Amino acid sequence: MSPQPPPPPQPQAANHTASMIDVSNASKSFGNVVAVSDVSFQLNAGVTALLGPNGAGKSTLFRMLCGLTTPTAGTVKVLGRDARHDTPVRGKIGLSPQQDALFDRLTAFEFVEIAAKTHGVKNPTSATKHALTLVDLATVTEKNVGSFSKGMRQRAKLAAALVNDPEILILDEPLSGLDPVQRNRMIELFHTLGSQGKCVLISSHILDEVARIGSEVLVIAQGRLAASGDYRSLRTLMEDQPHVIQITTNGARELGAALLQKEIIEGVTIEDGSLSVTTSKIDAFGRSIASIARELDVSLIEVTPMDDDLESVFRYLIERR
Amino acid sequence: MATVSPIRAITLTHNVLLKQLITKGRLIGITLFGLLPILLGWVIGRQSDDPLEAGVGFISYMGLSILIPVVALIFASASLGDTREDGTLVYLWLRPISRWSVTAGAWAASSTITLPLTVIPMTIAAILLDAGNTLILATILTAVLAGFAYCGIFLLLGLLVKNPVIWGLAYIFIWEAIVTSFAKPAAAIAVSGYSRAIITGRTGVEFERLFSPSQGTSIFMLIVIIAVSMGITTVRLSRIEVP
Numbered sequence: 383m384s385p386q387p388p389p390p391p392q393p394q395a396a397n398h399t400a401s402m403i404d405v406s407n408a409s410k411s412f413g414n415v416v417a418v419s420d421v422s423f424q425l426n427a428g429v430t431a432l433l434g435p436n437g438a439g440k441s442t443l444f445r446m447l448c449g450l451t452t453p454t455a456g457t458v459k460v461l462g463r464d465a466r467h468d469t470p471v472r473g474k475i476g477l478s479p480q481q482d483a484l485f486d487r488l489t490a491f492e493f494v495e496i497a498a499k500t501h502g503v504k505n506p507t508s509a510t511k512h513a514l515t516l517v518d519l520a521t522v523t524e525k526n527v528g529s530f531s532k533g534m535r536q537r538a539k540l541a542a543a544l545v546n547d548p549e550i551l552i553l554d555e556p557l558s559g560l561d562p563v564q565r566n567r568m569i570e571l572f573h574t575l576g577s578q579g580k581c582v583l584i585s586s587h588i589l590d591e592v593a594r595i596g597s598e599v600l601v602i603a604q605g606r607l608a609a610s611g612d613y614r615s616l617r618t619l620m621e622d623q624p625h626v627i628q629i630t631t632n633g634a635r636e637l638g639a640a641l642l643q644k645e646i647i648e649g650v651t652i653e654d655g656s657l658s659v660t661t662s663k664i665d666a667f668g669r670s671i672a673s674i675a676r677e678l679d680v681s682l683i684e685v686t687p688m689d690d691d692l693e694s695v696f697r698y699l700i701e702r703r
Numbered sequence: 704m705a706t707v708s709p710i711r712a713i714t715l716t717h718n719v720l721l722k723q724l725i726t727k728g729r730l731i732g733i734t735l736f737g738l739l740p741i742l743l744g745w746v747i748g749r750q751s752d753d754p755l756e757a758g759v760g761f762i763s764y765m766g767l768s769i770l771i772p773v774v775a776l777i778f779a780s781a782s783l784g785d786t787r788e789d790g791t792l793v794y795l796w797l798r799p800i801s802r803w804s805v806t807a808g809a810w811a812a813s814s815t816i817t818l819p820l821t822v823i824p825m826t827i828a829a830i831l832l833d834a835g836n837t838l839i840l841a842t843i844l845t846a847v848l849a850g851f852a853y854c855g856i857f858l859l860l861g862l863l864v865k866n867p868v869i870w871g872l873a874y875i876f877i878w879e880a881i882v883t884s885f886a887k888p889a890a891a892i893a894v895s896g897y898s899r900a901i902i903t904g905r906t907g908v909e910f911e912r913l914f915s916p917s918q919g920t921s922i923f924m925l926i927v928i929i930a931v932s933m934g935i936t937t938v939r940l941s942r943i944e945v946p
Binding site: 445448449450451452465469470471472473475477479481482483484485486487488496497499500501502542 | 706707711712715716718719722723725789790791793794795796797798799800801944945946
């Protein structure tokens with residue numbers, strides 16, 4: 383029996399009557415292209431990672447949450463409101479969009495300050511300084527954001543998203559372009575914000591990054607919510623995935639037969655002398671492949687895992703739904 | 704969190720968009736473009752037997768139908784249109800401020816840069832035409848009103864179409880400059896129709912076959928054009944899919 387995908391993330395407090403973010407059967411199509419399909423989840427305070435490959439629908443989902451685009455079907459509520467039509471709720475959202483565009487003629491300080499002022503922050507100057515300090519841009523406040531590197535632009539966007547001290551933080555690939563030290567600092571910051579009672583939703587297409595971002599994970603692929611829940615259970619689920627391995631050898635037929643006979647692999651195909659095997663026993667395969675080749679007196683030229691990428695994990699999660 | 708008053712929201716939007724609009728290339732190009740009517744005004748002023756009639760004709764066709772709309776097109780269509788294209792619109796759109804404040808701020812920003820770059824060279828041209836204060840004052844009034852109206856129209860155009868400059872140039876040269884010169888009904892739905900009516904009314908110069916509503920009606924209609932285009936822009940801004 384195959385394991386079931388983990389249940390959707392639950393509101394942190396069971397007696398909450400309304401979630402901070404409530405997505406119910408939301409779909410979004412652009413003509414014939416379905417970007418998001420029947421997605422439902424609820425989130426409350428804490429850090430949640432939205433994991434998905436490029437083009438999976440993460441940004442569209444974020445845009446729906448912020449009201450930047452309307453769902454074709456279903457509902458999307460933030461703090462019980464529709465951000466597209468409710469002006470006050472937009473003051474409680476901080477968005478760091480995926481696109482790199484900034485008001486390039488403004489300095490970093492002006493860029494963040496304009497966000498503070500248009501949010502009606504009471505002391506925009508000190509709020510701006512604080513936000514820029516949080517993202518380690520305090521020393522370059524007078525430089526034009528147009529001259530910034532990708533990492534600095536990313537942090538300027540983060541500062542603008544943080545400056546109004548929002549209840550909801552929606553951060554679209556906020557770590558891309560950051561160096562490892564900055565990544566650690568920002569992840570630490572996200573966790574601090576989550577522990578302060580804010581709902582922090584962060585997208586990424588990098589599995590290892592997500593492992594560090596949040597214990598709660600939503601996995602989206604091909605516009606559908608493929609899995610959701612605690613990162614550890616999701617990781618276990620992913621480890622159950624059969625692995626596909628490509629072997630280049632001068633004895634494809636003999637090696638394939640031997641691996642099948644020893645029940646180390648479940649499937650084998652031979653094409654142009656190259657062997658492709660499917661196995662759920664990746665550890666046993668790794669331990670025995672060399673010795674079996676030696677016994678058969680065949681050479682192993684190359685052994686390449688074909689599905690050790692995120693796309694295949696998503697595909698697996700989608701297929702097993 | 705304090706609320707943002709509409710005036711404050713308009714001012715903030717105006718300031719940020721104005722900074723984005725003013726580029727060295729645009730300023731140099733348009734300043735050079737503005738030298739053309741000055742030069743032509745000086746030439747016409749020296750050669751014409753009736754400088755007032757020649758001046759009104761020149762201001763009407765060169766200034767009101769070409770210089771002002773082209774400059775307004777460049778700035779107003781970029782004001783919101785560029786932000787939508789490059790993805791920075793989100794930084795104004797996702798704020799607890801009303802949509803019409805964003806529209807008004809964008810219109811104000813494009814007007815702030817369009818008016819000096821058009822009214823000043825046209826005024827200098829009017830002075831060089833040597834047709835008296837009537838023409839100078841009529842030029843200033845008409846140029847300001849036409850500038851505001853064109854900024855309203857092209858602000859909307861920037862949100863409606865891709866490549867608004869191409870569409871806008873086609874509109875200016877085909878509709879505002881040519882069609883309205885020959886067809887009264889067309890002039891009744893064009894900025895140049897009303898702006899020409901104002902300048903001819905104030906100077907007492909009449910052109911044959913020209914659409915000729917009263918000055919009051921013309922001013923009122925230009926205000927209506929501004930209000931309607933800004934209203935539609937606001938609705939468009941509310942319904943737009945923000946990148």
